[in-house]
Amino acid sequence: KQNLPTYTVEEVSQHTEQSTGIWVTYKEGVYDxxxxxxxxxxxxxxxxxxxxxxEPFWMLYAVHKNPHVYELLESFRIGNLSNVDAVSLTQDMSxxxxxxxxxxxxxxxxxxxxFNAETLPSLLVENFITPNELFYVRNxxxxxxxxxxTYELEIEIEGRKKSKVFTLEDLKxxxxxxxxxxxxxxxxxxxxxxxIKPVKGLNWGAAAIGTAKFKGVxxxxxxxxxxxxxxxxxxxxxxxxxxxxxxxxxxxxGASIPIWKAVDKRGDVILAYEMxxxxxxxxxxxxxxxxxxxxxxxxxxxxxxxxxxxxxxSDSHWQxxxxxxxxxxxxxxxxxxxxxxxxxxxxxISAIGKPLDGDTVKVEDGHxxxxxxxxxxxxxxxxxxxxTSDGGKxxxxxxxxHQDPAEPPRHWTWTLWSAKIPVDKNTKNxxxxxxxxxxxxxxxxxxxxNIWNLRGVLSNxxxxxxxxxxx
Ligand code: HEM
Ligand code: MTE
Numbered sequence: 001k002q003n004l005p006t007y008t009v010e011e012v013s014q015h016t017e018q019s020t021g022i023w024v025t026y027k028e029g030v031y032d033x034x035x036x037x038x039x040x041x042x043x044x045x046x047x048x049x050x051x052x053x054x055e056p057f058w059m060l061y062a063v064h065k066n067p068h069v070y071e072l073l074e075s076f077r078i079g080n081l082s083n084v085d086a087v088s089l090t091q092d093m094s095x096x097x098x099x100x101x102x103x104x105x106x107x108x109x110x111x112x113x114x115f116n117a118e119t120l121p122s123l124l125v126e127n128f129i130t131p132n133e134l135f136y137v138r139n140x141x142x143x144x145x146x147x148x149x150t151y152e153l154e155i156e157i158e159g160r161k162k163s164k165v166f167t168l169e170d171l172k173x174x175x176x177x178x179x180x181x182x183x184x185x186x187x188x189x190x191x192x193x194x195x196i197k198p199v200k201g202l203n204w205g206a207a208a209i210g211t212a213k214f215k216g217v218x219x220x221x222x223x224x225x226x227x228x229x230x231x232x233x234x235x236x237x238x239x240x241x242x243x244x245x246x247x248x249x250x251x252x253x254g255a256s257i258p259i260w261k262a263v264d265k266r267g268d269v270i271l272a273y274e275m276x277x278x279x280x281x282x283x284x285x286x287x288x289x290x291x292x293x294x295x296x297x298x299x300x301x302x303x304x305x306x307x308x309x310x311x312x313x314s315d316s317h318w319q320x321x322x323x324x325x326x327x328x329x330x331x332x333x334x335x336x337x338x339x340x341x342x343x344x345x346x347x348x349i350s351a352i353g354k355p356l357d358g359d360t361v362k363v364e365d366g367h368x369x370x371x372x373x374x375x376x377x378x379x380x381x382x383x384x385x386x387x388t389s390d391g392g393k394x395x396x397x398x399x400x401x402h403q404d405p406a407e408p409p410r411h412w413t414w415t416l417w418s419a420k421i422p423v424d425k426n427t428k429n430x431x432x433x434x435x436x437x438x439x440x441x442x443x444x445x446x447x448x449x450n451i452w453n454l455r456g457v458l459s460n461x462x463x464x465x466x467x468x469x470x471x
Contacts, residue, residue: 328449
């Protein structure tokens with residue numbers, strides 16, 4: 001190993017096809033698997049790791065956590081991964097996005113600058129916890145490069161002369177809590193709504209959602225230390241958050257939540273410094289991100305530098321003029337953003353992750369297996385997922401394979417489900433629909449026509465896929 005050459009993340013990422021050779025990394029090793037691809041027991045899927053790390057996939061498919069697999073992998077070793085920060089080697093100082101982190105190749109960008117990306121829904125439904133590398137990224141601006149040594153969080157209570165400042169060390173010294181929560185972007189599944197009529201927004205598929213275990217300190221405890229009294233909790237209405245990412249006019253990303261959510265112990269709002277057991281990755285808010293379970297992704301502010309207790313909502317663009325819903329007849333000439341409230345708790349949603357739309361599926365014992373996720377905002381839990389393959393004449397109730405035992409209204413995570421759909425011998429094509437029901441007995445709308453809105457948010461109609469069958 002010692003005599004092998006060293007490669008940067010950037011160099012490895014160039015090796016993704018037969019012509020360049022197919023390389024992958026595992027921990028500090030670099031491996032050439034070009035000749036193994038056709039022999040891989042898991043098939044062509046291996047290519048999703050081409051040019052990147054296999055670690056997130058091996059977390060999803062535990063068959064790899066086996067000595068014979070590691071031995072096999074070592075036989076393909078060609079080098080070592082450089083521990084030099086690949087970003088600093090390739091950075092372009094004139095590009096505001098030049099200091100953005102290097103991402104895993106399995107994140108499919110919807111836009112590169114700012115970076116917005118999701119993975120395949122078929123990978124998401126393999127595991128209750130989403131590996132950090134595959135967790136969707138939704139950035140509006142360049143990723144800040146915060147020094148944890150000098151990082152400070154300012155807490156301001158409006159009307160008070162002095163605000164209180166916390167260092168990262170201060171926060172880490174406080175009693176911590178771990179919260180597992182699903183975070184979803186208001187634009188998840190927008191690409192289906194767009195098919196009805198174009199909307200303005202990134203063309204998200206069904207993977208702008210993920211579940212992670214966050215460790216941090218309860219926001220309410222930090223607010224108490226900053227001097228927030230019970231009387232203040234009654235007098236103030238909102239908690240505003242500011243990120244360290246700035247736009248060209250010098251404005252920070254910002255958002256706010258109602259104060260009850262922040263001060264109620266059962267709100268489970270934390271200032272997180274770890275995501276799935278490691279310091280929060282830069283893309284997801286290093287070093288501190290506010291986690292607001294059950295509330296739309298947009299309010300889970302990353303790179304948090306300031307909290308303001310206020311009588312007013314955040315006046316940021318993202319609170320006032322974005323992330324709001326409208327009637328299908330509202331267009332860009334008639335829209336008045338002041339008339340709609342900011343989205344907070346999200347409605348019930350589901351999606352089929354496996355198979356994917358357009359896939360060819362092998363029928364086994366007269367059935368096919370369908371897997372997916374379902375989630376509802378505001379701490380509601382999924383009580384049922386229904387599937388149909390005959391346009392709603394008959395419905396099959398899915399098995400809820402993985403669900404957190406927490407009861408509503410404190411159930412923050414998605415439910416992973418599966419269903420066996422019977423298939424007739426002569427059927428060649430099939431359209432499958434999925435809909436979920438939450439603990440308020442709210443369910444998804446049948447189609448997009450009557451929930452269409454100009455920003456393409458809240459896109460939660462029945463999920464429909466078309467597949468081909470192989471008998
Ligand atoms: C199975 C090796 C990457 C998905 C296996 C097995 C081996 C292997 C030896 C059989 C294990 C057993 O049955 O004991 C490797 C190596 C990889 C790699 C050396 C590194 C490049 C991947 C990736 C994925 C993947 C990136 C997915 C994205 C699977 C699946 C199976 C499997 C789904 C199970 C197949 C089945 O049992 O039907 N792999 N794998 N593998 N692999 Fe990989
Ligand atoms: N926080 C800051 N500071 N800047 C941002 O651009 N994007 C928000 C939210 N927090 C954003 C932010 C939006 S719209 C979403 S959906 C989530 O972060 C995405 O979180 P993720 O990138 O960790 O998946």
